[in-house]
Amino acid sequence: MMEYLFWIRNRINRLLYKAIFRRIFFLVDPETIHDRMIGSGKFLGSNLLTKKIVAFLYSYSHKSLEQKIMGIKFSNPIGLAAGFDKDAVLPDMLSYLGFGFAEVGSITGEPCVGNPKPRLWRLEKSKGLVVYYGLKNEGCEKISRRLKSRTFQIPIGTNIAKTNSKKTVGLEEGIADYLKAYKKFTNIGNYFAINISCPNSFGGQDFENGKRLDKLLVKIDEIPTRKPVFLKISPDLGKNEIDEIIEASRKHNVAGFICANATKKRIDRKIIDTVVPRKGGITGKPIEGLANDLISYVYRKTKGKFVIIGCGGVFSAEDAYKKIKLGASLVQIFTGMIFEGPQVISEINQGLVNLLKKDGFANISQAVGIENR
Numbered sequence: 001m002m003e004y005l006f007w008i009r010n011r012i013n014r015l016l017y018k019a020i021f022r023r024i025f026f027l028v029d030p031e032t033i034h035d036r037m038i039g040s041g042k043f044l045g046s047n048l049l050t051k052k053i054v055a056f057l058y059s060y061s062h063k064s065l066e067q068k069i070m071g072i073k074f075s076n077p078i079g080l081a082a083g084f085d086k087d088a089v090l091p092d093m094l095s096y097l098g099f100g101f102a103e104v105g106s107i108t109g110e111p112c113v114g115n116p117k118p119r120l121w122r123l124e125k126s127k128g129l130v131v132y133y134g135l136k137n138e139g140c141e142k143i144s145r146r147l148k149s150r151t152f153q154i155p156i157g158t159n160i161a162k163t164n165s166k167k168t169v170g171l172e173e174g175i176a177d178y179l180k181a182y183k184k185f186t187n188i189g190n191y192f193a194i195n196i197s198c199p200n201s202f203g204g205q206d207f208e209n210g211k212r213l214d215k216l217l218v219k220i221d222e223i224p225t226r227k228p229v230f231l232k233i234s235p236d237l238g239k240n241e242i243d244e245i246i247e248a249s250r251k252h253n254v255a256g257f258i259c260a261n262a263t264k265k266r267i268d269r270k271i272i273d274t275v276v277p278r279k280g281g282i283t284g285k286p287i288e289g290l291a292n293d294l295i296s297y298v299y300r301k302t303k304g305k306f307v308i309i310g311c312g313g314v315f316s317a318e319d320a321y322k323k324i325k326l327g328a329s330l331v332q333i334f335t336g337m338i339f340e341g342p343q344v345i346s347e348i349n350q351g352l353v354n355l356l357k358k359d360g361f362a363n364i365s366q367a368v369g370i371e372n373r
Contacts, residue, residue: 003350003353006060006346006350007350009057009343009346010343010346010347010350013057013058013341013342013343014340014341014343014344014347017340017341017342017343018340018341021341022339022341026122026124029118030120030121030122030129031117031118031119031120034084034120038085038089038090041085041089041090041093042089042090042093044093044096045090045091045092045093045094045096046092051092051093051096052096054093054096054097055096057343058096058097058098058342058343058345058346059096059097059098059346060076060098060345060346060349060350061075061076061349062076062349062350062353064353064356064357064361064362064363064364065077065100065349065352065353065364066363066364067329067330067363067364067365069307069329069330070191070228070255070307072155072190072191072228073155074100074101074154074155074330075100075154076098076099076100076349076352077100077320077324077329077330077331077352077364078098078099078100078320078330078331078332078333078345078348078349079099079100079101079102079103079157079309079330079331079332079333080094080099080101080102080103080332080333080334080337081103081311081332081333081334082103082104082105082106082157082159082193082195082232082332083105083106083131083133083334084334085102085104085105086104086105086106086133086136086137087104087137087138087143088104088105088107088143088146088147088156088158089146090102090104091104091147091150091152091153091154091156092153094153094154095152095153095154096153097342097345098345098346098349099154099345100154100155100330100349101154101155101156101157101190101330102154102155102156102157103156103157103158103159103193103332104143104156104157104158104159104189105137105143105158105159105160105161105193105195106135106137106159106160106161106195106198107137107139107140107143107158107159107160107161107181107185108135108137108139108140108160108161108162108163108164108177108181109139109140109162109163109168109176109177109178109179109180109181110139110140110163110165110177110180111137111138111139111142112134112135112136112137112139112163112164112165113136114133114134114135114136114164115132115133115134115136115164115200115279118132119131119132119133119134119136119280120132120133121277121280123271123273123276123282123284123286124273125272125273126270126271126272126273126284126285126286127284127285127286127315127335127339128270128271128282128283128284128285128286128287128335129282129283129284129335129338130276130277130279130280130281130282130283131200131262131280131281131282131283132200132277132279132280132281133200134164134200134201135161135162135163135164135198135200135201140160140180140181140184140185141184143184144184144185144188147188147189148188150188152189152190155189155190155191156188156189156190157189157190157191157192157193157230158185158188158189158191158192158193158227159192159193159195159232160178160181160182160185160192160193160194160195161178161181161194161195161198161201162174162177162178162195162198162201162203162207163177164198164200164201164202165202166202168202168203169202169203169206171206171212171215174203174206174207174216175215175216175219178194178216178219178220179219179220179223182194182220182223183223185227186223186224186225186227187225187226189227190227191227191228191229191230191255192225192227192228192229192230193230193231193232193258194216194220194229194230194231194232195232195261196208196213196216196231196232196233197232197233197234197260197261198261198281199234199261199262199263199264199280199281200279200280200281205234208233208234208237208241208245209244210241210244210245210247210248211248213231213244213245213248213249214248214251214252217248217249217251217252217253217254218252220252220253221252221253228255228256228307229253229254229255230254230255230256230257230258230307230309231245231249231254231256231257231258232257232258232260232261233245233257233258233259233260233261233294234260234261234263234264235259235260235261235262235263235287235290235291235293235294235312236263236264236265236290237294239297242294242297242298242301243301245257246298246301246302246306249306254306255306255307256306256307256308256309257298257306257307257308257309258308258309258311258332259291259294259295259298259308259309259310259311259312259328260287260290260291260294260295260311260312261281261311262280262281262282262283262287263281263282263286263287263290264281264282265282265290266278266282268286268289268290270285270286270288270289271286283312283334283335284312284313284335284336284339285313285315285335286313287312287313288312288313288314288319289313290312291310291311291312291313291323292310292312292313292322292323292326295308295310295323295326295327295328296326296327296371296372298327299326299327299328299369299372300327300372304327304368304369304373307329307330308327308328308329308330309328309329309330309331309332310323310324310326310327310328310330310331310332311331311332311333311334313335313336314331314332314333314336314348315336315339315340315344316336316340316344316347316348316351317347317348317349317350317351317352317354317355318351318355319336319348320333320348320351320352321351321352321355321367324352324364324367324368325367325368325369325370325371326369326371326372327368327369327372328368329365329368333345333348352364
């Protein structure tokens with residue numbers, strides 16, 4: 001009975017979002033709407049009453065979705081991807097929205113105003129976004145002060161990137177910038193995500209080079225922390241480049257990979273909008289296939305020895321389940337929530353429960369990598 005009530009609630013929320021709210025939101029500049037949603041989220045997370053209202057409208061839980069990964073308990077496998085909560089102001093609200101975990105940032109060594117506007121566009125027909133923020137954030141010192149000594153309802157990943165500046169282009173300067181932010185978060189949150197694949201910053205994705213990555217990870221290893229470390233990698237890499245990253249990771253304290261960041265590619269049959277900005281990385285449905293291919297390759301290449309977080313093009317339970325069966329233990333969403341509505345988190349989790357039952361699995365962990373074993 002309760003499952004049916006959750007389904008009815010989600011259907012009503014979906015209808016309201018698509019028939020009314022999304023139509024209004026999509027008439028407004030996307031960055032303006034994003035900023036307003038962040039402001040609304042801060043308010044909703046500011047007191048117990050509003051958080052309980054959000055939970056009543058959107059939360060969902062089920063025993064079969066619970067996992068313990070790297071000593072961290074995840075109530076469900078659906079998390080918020082980095083890039084949405086850039087300055088980590090929403091952790092108090094996100095668990096009530098139904099997320100099993102969330103990743104904040106990217107956070108850089110120095111404050112960063114980002115690239116000039118406009119820097120966010122919708123690809124409405126393609127169900128994607130073009131993102132050219134350029135790592136806009138308040139910087140590691142301010143954000144870490146705000147989060148210091150805080151406890152969170154769900155696991156929080158701190159996504160660390162290199163400051164978008166000409167000053168960090170050199171190898172030593174870039175490593176020093178990563179380390180500055182990394183040190184500030186050794187005792188904040190539950191895991192690290194080292195973003196080596198931002199497509200919108202000075203110097204490009206220079207730490208996706210195996211030798212340069214090795215030098216960075218040597219320094220990362222020297223900093224004591226209880227938190228596991230993930231690398232966020234690009235879907236545009238060739239197999240040799242992926243192999244270099246995997247081999248470098250084997251030598252260091254890397255727990256896994258986030259597959260994947262935005263793509264720079266503009267030639268894809270899923271990109272059907274007639275106007276696509278030339279700058280920026282593309283997210284959403286256009287990168288789903290690229291992300292899935294990367295998940296599959298990494299899982300098979302490493303024989304499941306690394307934990308994979310799948311990211312890119314998740315709009316439904318079927319999308320999330322596909323990534324899980326290819327090898328992802330956890331799945332992140334961002335663009336799908338913008339197009340489908342916040343109830344999609346609950347819809348995906350409830351849908352995963354049904355898909356697991358259909359396939360005869362008692363727990364989500366049993367489905368991980370089943371298509372690549």
